[in-house]
Amino acid sequence: MPRSKPVAERAVPEQEESQFSDDLVIVVRLDVRLHDKRKWRPGVELPLIHAMDDRSLLEVTSEFSFVHPNMESVLRTIPVLLVAVVLLAFVRFLLDRKNGYTRGLPLPPGPKGWPVIGNMLNMTASQPWIAYRNLAIECGDIIYFQVLGQPLLVLGNAALVSEFFEKRSANTVGQDKNYGIMPYGQQWRQHRRLFWQHFNVRAVSAYQQTQTDTTRKFLLKLLQDPSQLVEHIRYAFLATILKVLVGIDVSDNGDNQYSGHIDAALEGFSQGLMPGKFLVGLLPFLRFVPSWVPGAGFQNTFARWREASAALRHGPFEHVKDAMERGDAPESVLAKLLSRVPDESGIWGASAEEVEEIIKNIGFVGIEGGAETTFSAVQSAFLAMSLHPSVQKKVQTELDAVVGPHRLPEFADQASLVYVSALCKEALRWQNVTPMGVPHRTTADDELEGYFVPAGTLVSANVWACMHDPAVFEDPDEFRPERFIRNGKLDVSARDPSAFAFGFGRRICPGRHFAEAGLFIIVASVLHVFDITPPLDEQGRPIEITPGQTDGIIS
Structure with missing residues (x-):
């Protein structure tokens, strides 16, 4: 019985210093491994595949063509808008500076800024x-930064992150109506309660068969056409989350009415929430500027994101609701939630319409979060295996001993696959899914370590720095699953990357158990039947790969 081994890694070409290409380069080479003789038969080398990553939208929006019937009037308006922006920023700067010392405390340290624009030139x-x-x-x-009067705070170690995001989470609020980052309060508790009921550590076991079945299809796709690795990975997670949440079966070719909307919504989440990425995030009144005004091309980008998000909020919900009215709705999380609308309305004293809005949000967040976070982590694991063959050999030795040559890994094997579990943790640590967290x-005004933090401050956690702290993780740039193992078992005293990859404290992602289960079954299954090695050039020599991460909230 042959064991086929594709080669896949997420990589970017080596450049100066820590600058990386905007391309997501996927290189795949197929080898075949025989169980009995453990020998290799070189397979067909496949061409490079470039999956273009999101370009900097700051660059995109700086390029525009502009024609207006009343050009002279528009040109007279632009200086007025610029003056208004400068004056407003200066007023905010003076007010924030005054308020910053109202408790007799200094503002946190940070690079020295310029008048009016503050630290705009320091943002990257x-x-x-x-x-x-x-x-x-x-x-x-x-x-601490100030950009056009907007205060920004970046926390760089785990103790500070825990102090601010866990112990003071009631004093933080998200950037939109996304349940995952909405303000803490009654509405947030209602959302989380319903979501948690279906994705807690015990509930997710009901979805293991769906995750297993989808993973088996993924392996077959990878064997048949390894050149489409990225699309195969995305298919695996999209098919799983849509089946669980909505009861929809995604076709084997990956075609689905929601695929394009998911990509656009994820782009909006990843790019739109980056502090300083868009000027409108610092000066909200700019959202009223028409898209035809020079420099306001972001309006078209935002409109595309809003359209995609609305489609994901309403489409799956209406699909399930219509199916329930016809009496042919398959089992799904949304169907279960809709069947309990009268009961939930009685518990909260809310109208049926209000409960349905919560269910829409739960479906949207589940699809959005489940489709991308684990997708990124799987690519990191594949990249690590191509760079660290000794680690891959240890994983396969454990899989051969526990699973054997005649079947594929199951969730029942997870407790015995200690090294596989440690590898999944290291993948989350090494190349973080959300390197800057969600701001x-x-x-309200606050105080941290003797410094004054004004109300309205955007606070971000440098998750990457926390997960690459040499005081906690020896040689942090090395991929070393052993750092999470002690005496042959997972080390519960080690800093858990999941506590950072999926958020903090009461705001930790309630779907993390589902995501971690998906990561485990895919990594274990792929490494049991495939080898992941560096790509080869035209002369058959290994190509050196430099790992890197893409920009955005999700990397």
């Missing part, structure tokens, strides 16, 4: 987690 859209880690050497692990806004 490329690999900000590395820039902030380097800046922390000079300023410390609490770094939150303070709703």
Whole structure:
């Protein structure tokens, strides 16, 4: 019985310093491994596949063509708008500076800014987690910025992150109506309660068969056409989450009415929430500027994101509701939630329409979060295996001993697959899914380590720095699953990357158990039947791969 081994890794070409290409390069080579003789038969080398990543939208929106019937009037308006922006920013700067010392406390340290624009020139859209880690050497692990009067705070170590995001989570608020980052309160508790009922550590076991079945299809796709690795991975997670949440079966070719909407919504989540990425995030009144005004091309981008998000909020919900009215709705999380609308309305004293809105949000967040976070982690694991063959050999030795040559891994094997579980943790640590976390806004003045934090401050956690702290993780840039193992078992005393990859405290992602289960079954299954090795050039020589991460909330 042959064991086929594709080669796959997420990589970007090596460039100067820590700058990486915007391309997501997927290289695949197929080898065949025989169970009995453990020998290799070189397979067909396949061409490079470039999956273009999101370009910097700051660059995109700076390029525009502009024609208006009343050009002279428009040109007279632009200077007025610019003056208004400068004056408003200056007023905010003076007010924030005054308020910053109302408790007799200094503002946190940070780079010196310029009048009016503040630290705008200090903000970077490329690999900000590395820039902030380097800046922390000079300023410390609490770094404060002001951009056009908007205060920003970056926390650079785990203790500070825990203090602010766990113990003071009531003083933070998200950037939109997304349940995952909405303000803590009654509405948030209602959302989380319903979501948690279907995705807690015990509930997710009901979805293991769906995850297993989808993974088996993924393996077959990978064997038949390894050149489409990225699309196969995305299919695996999209098919799983749509089946669980909505009861929809995604076709084997991956075609689905929601696929395009998911990509656009994820782009909006990843790019739109990055502090400083868009000027409108610092000056909200700019959202009223028409899209035809020079520099306001972001309006078209935002409109595309809103359309995709609305489609994901309403489409799956209406699909399930219509099926229930016809009496042919398959089992799904949304169907279960809709069947309990009268009961939930009685518990909360809310109308049926209000409960249905909560269910829509739960479906949207489940699809959005479940389709991308584990997708990114799986790519990191594949990349690590191509760079660390000794680690891969240890994983396969464990799989051969526990699972054997005549079947595929099951969830029942997980307790015995200690090294596989440690590898999954290391994948989350090594190349973080959310290297800067999800920013939150303070709703009231606060104090941290003797520094004053004004209300309205956007606070971000440098998750990458926390997961690459040499005081906690020896040689943090090395991929080393052993750091999570002690005496042949998972080390419960080790800092758990899941506590950072999926959020913090009461705001930790309630779907994390589902995501971690998906990561485990795919990694275990792929490494049991495939080898992952570096790609080869035209002369058959291994190509050196430099790992890197893409920009955005989700990397």
